[in-house]
Amino acid sequence: xxxxxxLLGPVDQQALDEVVTFTSELIRIDTTNRGGGDCRERPAAxxxxxxxxxxxxxxxxxxxxxxxxxxxxxxxxxxxxxxALLVHGHLDVVPAEAADWTVHPFxxxxxxxxxxxxxAVDMKNMDAMILAVVRGWxxxxxxxxxxxxxxxxxxxxxxxxxGSGFLADRHAELFAGCTEGxxxxxxxxxxxxxxxxxYPIAAGERGTGWLKLTAEGRAGxxxxxxxxNAVSALxxxxxxxxxxxxxxxxTPTVRAAITEIAALHGITADLDEPGFDVAQLLAKLGPAxxxxxxxxxxxxxxTMLDAGYKVNVIPGHATAFVDGxxxxxxxxxxxxxxxxxxxxxxxxxxHHREVALQAPVDAPTYAKLRAAVERFDPDGxxxxxxxxxxxDAKQFSRLGITGYGFSPLKLPVGFxxxxxxHGVDERVPVDALHFGVRVLDHYLRTx
Ligand SMILES: [Zn+2]
Numbered sequence: 001x002x003x004x005x006x007l008l009g010p011v012d013q014q015a016l017d018e019v020v021t022f023t024s025e026l027i028r029i030d031t032t033n034r035g036g037g038d039c040r041e042r043p044a045a046x047x048x049x050x051x052x053x054x055x056x057x058x059x060x061x062x063x064x065x066x067x068x069x070x071x072x073x074x075x076x077x078x079x080x081x082x083x084a085l086l087v088h089g090h091l092d093v094v095p096a097e098a099a100d101w102t103v104h105p106f107x108x109x110x111x112x113x114x115x116x117x118x119x120a121v122d123m124k125n126m127d128a129m130i131l132a133v134v135r136g137w138x139x140x141x142x143x144x145x146x147x148x149x150x151x152x153x154x155x156x157x158x159x160x161x162x163g164s165g166f167l168a169d170r171h172a173e174l175f176a177g178c179t180e181g182x183x184x185x186x187x188x189x190x191x192x193x194x195x196x197x198x199y200p201i202a203a204g205e206r207g208t209g210w211l212k213l214t215a216e217g218r219a220g221x222x223x224x225x226x227x228x229n230a231v232s233a234l235x236x237x238x239x240x241x242x243x244x245x246x247x248x249x250x251t252p253t254v255r256a257a258i259t260e261i262a263a264l265h266g267i268t269a270d271l272d273e274p275g276f277d278v279a280q281l282l283a284k285l286g287p288a289x290x291x292x293x294x295x296x297x298x299x300x301x302x303t304m305l306d307a308g309y310k311v312n313v314i315p316g317h318a319t320a321f322v323d324g325x326x327x328x329x330x331x332x333x334x335x336x337x338x339x340x341x342x343x344x345x346x347x348x349x350x351h352h353r354e355v356a357l358q359a360p361v362d363a364p365t366y367a368k369l370r371a372a373v374e375r376f377d378p379d380g381x382x383x384x385x386x387x388x389x390x391x392d393a394k395q396f397s398r399l400g401i402t403g404y405g406f407s408p409l410k411l412p413v414g415f416x417x418x419x420x421x422h423g424v425d426e427r428v429p430v431d432a433l434h435f436g437v438r439v440l441d442h443y444l445r446t447x
Contacts, residue, residue: 008438009376009438009441009442010136010140010142010441010445011133011136011437011438011441012136012139014135014136014139015132015133015135015136015437015441016132016434016437018128018131018132018135019128019129019131019132019433019434019436019437020110020115020128020430020433021128022051022124022127022128022131022132023108023115023119023120023124023125023127023128023428023433024108024109024110024115024117025047025108026044026047026048026091026108026119026124026127026128027105027106027107027108027115027116027117027118027119027120027124028106028107028108028117029043029044029047030106031043031044031091031092031093031119032092032093032094032095032096032118033092033093033094033095033155033156033157033158034095035157035158036158037065037068037162039067039068039092039154039155039157039158040067040068041067041068041069041070041091041092041154041155042063042067042068042069044069044091044152045061045069045070045071045091045152045154046061046069048071048091048127048131048152049061049071049073051131051135052071052073052131052134052150054135054138055134055135055137055138056138057073057074057075057134057138057150058073058074059071059072059073059150060072060073060174062166062167062171063154063162064161064162064166064170065162068154068155068162068163069091069154070151070152070153070154070162070163070164070166070167071150071151071152072149072150072151072152072167072171072174072175073149073150074147074148074149074150074174075134075137075143075144075147075148075149075150076143076147077143077144077145077146077147077148078143078144078145079145079146082145082146082147083146083177083178083179083180084146084147084148084149084175084176084177084178084179085146085147085148085149085178085179085180085181085182085444085447086148086149086151086175086178086180086181086182086396086401087130087148087149087150087151087181087182087183087444088150088151088152088153088164088181088182088183088392088396089123089124089126089127089130089151089152089153089183089184089407090123090127090152090153090154090155090156090157090163090164090184090392091124091127091152091153091154092154092155092156092157092158092163093118093119093122093124093157094118094122094157094422095118096118096424096426097424100424101424101425102116102425103116103117103425103427104117105117105118105426106118110430113429113430113431114427114428114429114430115427115428115429115430115433116425116426116427117426117427118426119426120420120426120427120428121188121409121417121420121421121426121427121428122184122420122421122422122426123183123184123407125407125409125428125432125433125436126183126184126407126436127152128433129407129408129433129436129437129440130150130152130440132437133437133440133441133444134148134150136437136441142445144444144445144447145447146447147177147178148444148447149174149175149178151164151167151174151175153167153392156391156392159352160392160394160395163392163395164392164395164396165395167395167396168395168396168398168399169398172399175396175399175401178396178399178400178401179400179401179402180359180365180401180402180403180404181393181396181401181402181403181404182369182403182404182405182406182407182443183391183392183393183403183404183405183406183407184391184405184407185202185387185391185405185407185421186199186200186201186202186385186404186405186406186407187199187200187201187369187373187382187405187406187407187408187409187439188200188407188408188409188411188417189377189380189409189410189411189412189415189417190287190288190291190417191287191411191413191414192261192264192265192285192286192287192288193286193287193288194286196264196265196288196381197377197379197380197381198261198264198288198291198380198381198382198383199373199374199377199380199381199382199383199408200257200291200382200383200384200385201366201369201370201373201382201383201384201385201404201405201406202359202384202385202386202387202403202404202405202406203253203256203358203359203360203361203366203384203385203386203404203405204251204253204254204295204328204356204357204358204359204384204385204386204387205356205357205386205387205389205390205391205393205394205403206294206295206298206325206326206327206328206356206386206387206388206389206390207325207326207327207328207330207331207353207354207355207356207357207390208324208325208352208353208354208389208390208394209324209325209326209331209334209350209352209353210321210322210323210324210350210351210352210353211300211321211322211324211338211348211349211350211351212319212320212321212348212349212350212351213234213237213238213319213320213321213322213342213346213347213348214234214317214318214319214346214347214348214349215230215231215233215234215237215317215318215319215345215346215347216230216316216317216347217229217230217231217232217233217314217315217316217317217318217345218314218316219313219314219315219316219317220313220314221312221313221314222311222312222313222314223312226314229314230307230314230315230316230317230318231307231308231314231315231318233318233343233345233346234305234307234318234319234320234346235318236343237320237341237342237343237345237346238302238305238320238322240341240342240343241300241302241322241338241341241342242300242301242302244300244337244341246297246298246299246300246337247297248278248296248297249296249297249298249327249329249330249333250271250278250296251295251327251328251329251358251386252358252360252361253328253358253359253361253384253385253386254292254295254296254327254385254386255271256361256383256384257291257292257383257384257385257386258271258278258281258292259271260381260383260384261285261288261291261292261383262281262284262285264288264381264383265284265285265286265288267281267284267285269281278296290418291383291385292385292386294388295327295385295386295387295388296327297327297330298324298325298326298327298330298333298334298337299323299324299325300322300323300324300325300334300338300341301322301323301324302320302321302322303321303322303323304320304321305318305319305320306318306319306320307319321351322348324338325388325389326356327356327386328356328357328358328386329356329358330356331356354390354394355394355397357390357393357394357397357402357403358386359402359403359404360402361384363402365402365404365447366384366404368443368446368447369382369404369406369443370382371446372408372439372440372442372443372446373408373439375439375442376408376410376435376438376439376442377410377435380410387405391403391405393405406443407436408435408436408439408440408443409428409432409433409435409436410431410432410435410436411429411432412429415429415432
């Protein structure tokens, strides 16, 4: 956090206190999403809605399935002609095994200046920051220029069908006028070594293609000649998919990321130079290579196999699942390549599919996000990046909303944000939350 007076912005002590309390109390409301509908966000949704209502807003609670509650509220801006901005955070968390943790994952304990628990970085921290900022505005009567739509969602950690998917499909009217959105997985400190602090802002997400492969063969005795063995056909296809080296495909966001990160390492990278070798360049970027290496190409990892029931019986049927991801614009190539890799004996279909996203890094919004971070950490450097996985932004993109990953946190050296995501001992420093509130407040005031 900037120490110089005057650089701290208009955030008051109450907002700083509230962001810590809200993070801790939201963690204490166990919203574990075990998948398959096993989750109940309602108590957390009510908690958030009460705090929005106390700030003079009129939150709406929405459920497709009882208990799977979403909250939406709109802050009217001063300029009715301006496009609206969506600020969203999910309320559910992934499971946590208490025995593995130093502090109970649903205690929300604040110990030595650190808030502990599941959701501390993904993403009850951001939910708490949003609440703290809008309540601070209510105390002074501040109104933003753009309409700001706040959404707290259910079911992000599973299918989003009870959360952002439901909101986008059934309640589009609540998001009228929204053209851009901000949410999780961006603007955290990434320590790149040699004292270099990066703040990756997400400006894109790879698409998801979870595949089901099926081989049909001829069932029979395991001792007989069988040229139509489903297990052999499936295994061969799975091996080809797992071994496939996807070609490099540099999208605009990743191009900007590589160029900017390289420049911060004192390397001039000309990606258009004939013979440019991205792997060679990444090898020179040290830890920062992790910000791009998963998003320079499509990927396809076999994850599940199922066939047979007895060692001397050849089954007539074998199935496998593959976790596929595609870079923005890479879906046609993904499909054609899978057709080729599976071959004529194995069919494949999308078991689950989500679009890839790309947000412009030359847009005014991106410049404002960048400026807000650098104002409060003048030694930090924002860089764009593409997420290797996906968020609720995919669902909201159906409403024409361009999403950025922006949940600002200033983290000390040794705090590996990406390892804490869904990890054991998830926690967030109080100072990081304070920084986040100041940056979010400033960005939203200038948005
Ligand atoms: Zn998340």
